[in-house]
Amino acid sequence: MTNPTACLLIIGNEVLSGRTQDANLKFLATRLGEIGIPLREVRVIPDVPETIIGTVNEVRAKFDHVFTTGGIGPTHDDITAECIAAAFGVPWEPHPEAWRRLEAHYARQTPPAEFNAARQRMATMPRGASLIDNPVSIAPGFIIGNVHVMAGVPRIMQAMFEGLAPSLRGGTPVQSRTVHARGMLEGAIAEGLGQIQKDFPELDIGSYPFYRSEGGGVALVAKGTDAARLDAAAAAITAFIVGLGHTPVVGEPS
Amino acid sequence: MTNPTACLLIIGNEVLSGRTQDANLKFLATRLGEIGIPLREVRVIPDVPETIIGTVNEVRAKFDHVFTTGGIGPTHDDITAECIAAAFGVPWEPHPEAWRRLEAHYARQTPPAEFNAARQRMATMPRGASLIDNPVSIAPGFIIGNVHVMAGVPRIMQAMFEGLAPSLRGGTPVQSRTVHARGMLEGAIAEGLGQIQKDFPELDIGSYPFYRSEGGGVALVAKGTDAARLDAAAAAITAFIVGLGHTPVVGEPS
Incomplete structure (x- = not known):
């Protein structure tokens, strides 16, 4: 039996500009190898909608699993979720469970923080997405089809991946x-x-x-x-x- | 005037397997930004001929400059040069000046080292390639069309790039x-x-x-x-x- 394959998309201008040293590739390459889903390609792409949408559609057809890192925060340059919705041709809409978690999280702060429009973006996902838990900072990642959307901050990404890993059907470890x-x-x-x-x-x-x-x-x-x-x-x-x-x-x- | 664009191909199983932490992306992203040739995409691809050939042809049509790192040493998995020749549809053949430099280099060793078949591979290039000097370990990189082929070892890659940089027609620094x-x-x-x-x-x-x-x-x-x-x-x-x-x-x- 041949092992399933993986592709990683690192989404973010900060890696392409040299501002940030990527620390996710090596971690994911190692862990994916261990669970028998060898990483076959990585692309680092900018926060440009057409590029994200086109690349996601190209690689999700070509590899068994796609993992993305970056672009799921609350700011204007965090456009991964809406681009993935566009790639799959589904609405980008509030995800009830993500919404509930984040609303409760901000209410729990002392003093309570506002669950404002920017933070609501982090609970807005492609229709049909299932959540990837975020034990570090609450805002979840998500899965749609064979695409796994994770945070860019290494500590958060690693926690998301470890929660996700047991559900990935791997092959023979490399x-x-x-x-x-x-x-x-x-x-x-x-x-x-x-x-x-x-x-x-x-x-x-x-x-x-x-x-x-x-x-x-x-x-x-x-x-x-x-x-x-x-x-x-x-x-x-x-x-x-x-x-x-x-x-x-x-x-x-x- | 719009700045010219760049794409980086990191070629090598060792990065995709997680064995090696890439150290070339951040350096090249920073330096290319400084000379006004912003890096717009990076791909990390394995030592697989069809993948290298297909990717080179895709990205050299899409970006003004392509830079590659990795796969130009003497071993069986160093297949970048012959794949680039195939991508351009030209013969992969001894480059007289590269040959001369390497032959002299091995003759100078004490005791003289053999300029054997494996080492001769490092002087074998796509027809029409011009050399990129390697002040560290002699074996040159090369340029063909808009593709710049460099070593994967960061110290060597950086020396190659700095030798090359003055000849790159950049735009406005970022x-x-x-x-x-x-x-x-x-x-x-x-x-x-x-x-x-x-x-x-x-x-x-x-x-x-x-x-x-x-x-x-x-x-x-x-x-x-x-x-x-x-x-x-x-x-x-x-x-x-x-x-x-x-x-x-x-x-x-x-």
Whole structure:
């Protein structure tokens, strides 16, 4: 069985302008791999309605799951929800349960805060959306079709994702094996490594140089869903490095 | 005059798997903004030929400049150059000057290193490509059409970009003004801020919550190319925050 696939849309001018360092890609890539829904593409797009609508419609047809981060707050540039409604061709309207949660949340503040028009936007969603809980700051994300709409603030996004994760039907977890070859250069091992990739066509074998004060080298990484084949590939890589007269380090975190 | 636009392609399984934290997006977004070629989209794509070829052809038609990072080393998963050749429909062949530089580089090592088949791949490029110098590790990037192909290792990519930057025909630099409103919540200022955005349609006005141990708040950021209008927008935002009884901090780094 092939694993389902995922695409991540990072929505927001602040990432494209360099103001904000994205911190969501790595988290979601890692967690999605662990639950067997490998991330196959990421797009970072601006707060422009046509771009959001067009991109959502393109990628929701192309991947099994789409995750979005950003653009669901109360300000004028938070336009993700209305764009997703437009992409699905459904009304953007108050979501009763989201409305109830937010109304209660602002009433609970000391002194009570106003559940004003801007905050009501956060309870306005595409018709038919189901909620993604937000244990950090209440304002929920939502799911419509195969699109999961989450906050951009990493702490909130991570809490949303962890609440959502048990309901995602994943595949076989993606695992990896890493062999570190210190003091070696990619160019010296490329040919042998290419042969190992040919011997393990079902795995992704990658080579990543690292640079450290105590001396650099190359991290050789095998990724895939079959643990026995991963072990065999790690053994083959280790034997190859030993054959070149070096002492590889297996599994050391890079 | 409208500024030219840029798209960044981050090519590599290691970013999509969560193994590697991308460090190139923020650098390029910032530098491209400074030289007036704002980044309008980023895609992170895997080492899959059809995906690379299809994406390059899509985005080079859509944006004025395309920059790629990753996949130009000597190993079997470094397939960017041959995919770009396929995208442009030209042969992938030895580039005489790149070949000369790399051959000399390996001959200079003590003891001399072999300029083997894997390393020769790094001197193999789409026909008609012009080189991007690599002052760090010699193996050049290249330009073909409006596509600029650079290394994935941040230190090397940055050196390549800085060598390239003077030759890029940019537009008006994108500047920003930031006003920090400590202790304020987005929901309380969203409506007024939306009005300011309406008054300055040529600017992008964004609102970004920040969280710090000494107390959070919202950073209000205006971006655009007209310095006088940016100053006016910053003044309007400041007056708005003062009107709400708070003391904004202008220009403090966030």
